[in-house]
Amino acid sequence: MADSLALLSQFRQVLDCRDKAVEIASVTTKDTIPYLELLRNISQNESIIEDKDLKEEAYNNLKSQIEELKKFSTNPDRLYRIYNRLYKASSQTNNIDDSDYFITQSLENHYKSSAIDSLMLLETLQNAGATYKQIGKLNESVAMFQKAEIYCQDLKIEDASMLGFNYMSLSELHRYRYLDNPKKFIEYLKKAQDVYENAHAVDDMIRVYLGLSDFKSSEGNFEQSINYLKKAFRAYKEDVEEYKKGGLDKSNINLEMKLHNYFIEKYRMVGNEKSMLYHLNEMLKQATPKVLNDNIKDLISLSHLYLVEYYENDNIEQALIYLNQGSKFFPTEDLYFIREEYDMHYVNIFMKKNEYDKALTILKTLSETKGLPLFIAKTTLEKRIVLNIKSEKYDDAFLGINTFLIRYYDTNEATDIRTLAYKDFNPGTVLSDTQRFLNIAKELKATPNDQVTENLYWLALKQFQANLKQEILSDRVNLLYADVCYYFYTKASNKALSPSKLNQFITFTETIESKHLLNTFINNRIDSHAIEIDTLINQEQRIRANITYLKKQNIEKPIDSINQLIFEDNLKLEKINEQLKKNSNRMAGLVNTENILEQIKDNYIIKYKQVNNSLFRIEFNTTKDITVNEIKDYDILKDKIKETVALLKKPDSSPETIIKNTDILFNKLLSDTIILNFSDTVYLILDDVLHYLPFELLTHNKYYLVENTTISYASALSLINNNSIVQTSDGKKNIALFAPSYKSFAPTNAQLAVRGTPYYLEGTLNEVKAISKLFANSDLYINDKASKESFKNLSKDYSILHLSMHSFINDQEAELSSLVFSDNDKDYELYISELYGLNLNADMAVLSACNTGVGEFKTGKGIVSMNTAFTAAGVPSVLSSLWSAPDEATEKIMTSFYKHLKKGETKSEALKNAKLDYLKITDDPNLKHPYYWAGFVLTGDTSAIVSPTNYWLYGIIVTFVLILIVTIIAKRRLKLKS
DSSP: OHHHHHHTTOHHHHHHHHHHHHHHHTTSOGGGHHHHHHHHHHHHHHHHHTSSSOOHHHHHHHHHHHHHHGGGTOOHHHHHHHHHHHHHHHHHTTOHHHHHHHHHHHHHHHHHOSSOOHHHHHHHHHHHHHHHHHHTOHHHHHHHHHHHHHHHHHTTOOOHHHHHHHHHHHHHHTSTTTTOOHHHHHHHHHHHHHHHHHHTOHHHHHHHHHHHHHHHHHTTOHHHHHHHHHHHHHHHHHHHHHHHHTTOOOOOHHHHHHHHHHHHHHHHHHTOHHHHHHHHHHHHHHOOTTTOOHHHHHHHHHHHHHHHHHHTTTOHHHHHHHHHHHGGGOOSSOSSOHHHHHHHHHHHHHHHTTOHHHHHHHHHHHHTOTTOOHHHHHHHHHHHHHHHHHTTOHHHHHHHHHHHHHHHSSOOTTOOTTTOOGGGOOOOSOTHHHHHHHHHHHHHTTSSOHHHHHHHHHHHHHHHHHTOOSOOOOHHHHHHHHHHHHHHHHHHHTTOSOHHHHHHHHHHHHHHHHHHHHHHHHHTOSSOSOHHHHHHHHHHHHHHHHHHHHHHHHHHSOOHHHHHHHHHHHHHHHHHHHHHHHOOOGGGGGGOOTTHHHHTTTSEEEEEEEETTEEEEEEEOTTSOEEEEEESOHHHHHHHHHHHHHHHTOTTSOHHHHHHHHHHHHHHHTTTSSGGGOOSOEEEEOOGGGGGOOGGGOEETTEEGGGTOOEEEOSOGGGSSOTTTOOOOTTOOEEEEEEOOOSSOOOOHHHHHHHOSSSSOHHHHHHHHHHHTTOTTEEEEEGGGSOHHHHHTOOTTEEEEEEOSEEEEESSSGGGOEEEOOTTSSOOEEEHHHHHTOOOOOSEEEEOOEEEEESSSOOSHHHHHHHHHHHHTTOOEEEEESSOOOHHHHHHHHHHHHHHHHTTOOHHHHHHHHHHHHHHHOOOGGGGSGGGTTTEEEEEOOOOSSOOOOHHHHHHHHHHHHHHHHHHHHHHHHHHHO
16 A cells, blocks of 8 residues: 555655554564565655755665665565656756666666556656666667657557657757767657647647758758748747737747747858848847847857858958957857857958967967867867968977877877878767868968878878768768868879878778768668668667767766776677678678778779869779879860760761760770770779760770770779679579560650650560570569569579669669569569668679660769669679660670670670670661660679680590590400400
């Protein structure tokens, strides 16, 4: 009875019951008195700490009493209730270590209870999630909220506040400042949006819209970011009007000012001066003395700062006007260091006006200010370094850089930027520091301090690599990477980078780009049958993110408990990395780029990299030498490529013009390489519009490159000769051939011109039937049988997947690229995001398809994504077409390709010879136009599918057998004679 009353917090009645129990025990069962007295004392202390004015003595007594109670083998129901009460008490005093212990004990005992109180358990899980987040156990926090999410579903909870809190908490945990997983952040934020919109919880809806606005802004999608802001503002205004109808005032001046401030921030990013000024004027109109609290003053000051940033580069005087105007609104109690931010902008303006003394005076004052936020303290030191460089005080600048490294990085007191080797630099946990290193380096580039400049770029590169986690290379992040790469590529092309340093740089960039490739793979898996490796990699990335978060916390406020958490997470990381190494999954190899240059040492590879509107060519040859050259006048070259590709797609275009153009392109792209003298396969890694250009038809002395050179393409160095992604056939001989027909699918006019009508792709049927005759173990999936479902359910026994169908390459939204199966089913398009999740396990996919590009000459991302998706699905080699080729030519080339494959030729040799066969057997000069044959390209692994027949060995065996037979016959004749 006492326990039931305790649940209701009716402690006066509880104590009466406890006293009565002790009184009865003193007469009947005296041995139970210590236990009953302990329960009474516990209840007494519970009643005291239930009071909001926490009594420390009662709290400490209860802490020791519950440990004593555990010795009596007490019912878990009682323990979890007391631990829960202690948790709430510890939360009042922000005793985070006690909160951690109590909430964990409460959970453990709750799970042991005879009858679990689901609602209380749900509340405890959410409390545990909040506590673990506060102390830095981010992954444990996620686990708690995810369990709470499952309980909400099981209990069919419809309460918007509880559901929404759960989703908002999970979203916040994946925000950039915590686990930094954008995909999960937006996933949970969208769930919260659905909950709050269904409940029409306007205030919470606005919070979600603001979060979505920030997310879109971080992606660089400012138009959508502003649209979400408008959605938030409209929801607020409509809510105010609705309450006004009932005679109530729901207006919230603080929220309204906040929304105006957000608008100004976003409009600054898109350069919309008019809209910025409109929202600032709206704020100033409402800023009457009656409403001007510190929060609103802070928002107005900050809004002025956005205008200062807008004008700072091009209109210094206007920027100064808004600085002076905004400073009039400084809050009385400056919680957000707005004054110091203003000082930083005064420094920027004085430096632009060459008034260095004024700038230095402000910086000195800031340097002496205690308790500055880390970003302001770092920026202050960065500005002093830049100021010293501008004043040509290089020794002072170098001393400042050393101070920066010693203060904010794990470097010793003897660190000197003039001699610092990149291997001795331990990168920090903040991606934005990459920009700081770049800012200083760019300022130094125009000075005689080349070695220090180079060292800073090395630091920037290492800092960038260390902080690229789950993140796909967004436009914002890619700008940082491009700045670093441009410096090193330019230096290498000027022969000013030693071979060893060039090797280091290439290894760094390939590690970063392979990590990006792997992140692309993970983020696009939606239907995987092989989730073990995904789970391991996701765990590894979550733990790394948590370590990064803890290190940031430790810089702000070093605590032994945080160091212990970092140590424990590192132990977890070691275990997962051991599992990853043991796991034989093909994609695990994508993260292993330690020996990338050793892996490709026997290959000749040409990689093109477009950086900051410049094009660089990187050559890897079999002597292990790497050379970098800048391809000059890339803008002109780009136009020539576009012009040439446009001509290639028109069968009536002039072959002479094409040859003239391809000769120019050869000279620009390849003339000073060894490609014409290399007898083995040449691998090409392309970028930007080069993805659309088949290099095989580039001409030299009026000969196509395909006539003397075997070419294959790759998405990255890590995918060349990578045994972890190349599957052995294991005796697989089967080939699956797909040729769908389309009933309601509507082709474009251009497609009809090529394929004819009715649109059944009759040529593709002839094509797959002809190929099937070459292979005994071939399976035909034609017409309605060529469905998406049939493809997804294919057995793993197929070595080759031949898909003679439509494919759509979407360069604007690569995930929307698709393969089009028979439209007899409602779901007939297989999108790249789905392809990533399949487990096909074949040796090669052949996309003998009618290809449609969405948009003209973008970046080639759609093409790359299609190939990468097949690699992720277990198919290391893809033969595809860059444009739609007519049926008859396609059939001839494909049939010839498979004949050469059967002879044991490599895939690249087979494709080359198939094209040459076509040119040889085609008499009509018009049909020799590159339009008919040049669009087919091979990407990925080039190895032979069929083992080459060893005719020389057969010859030796036959000769040996003949000699043996002759010898035996001769011996018999000798015996007969004797």
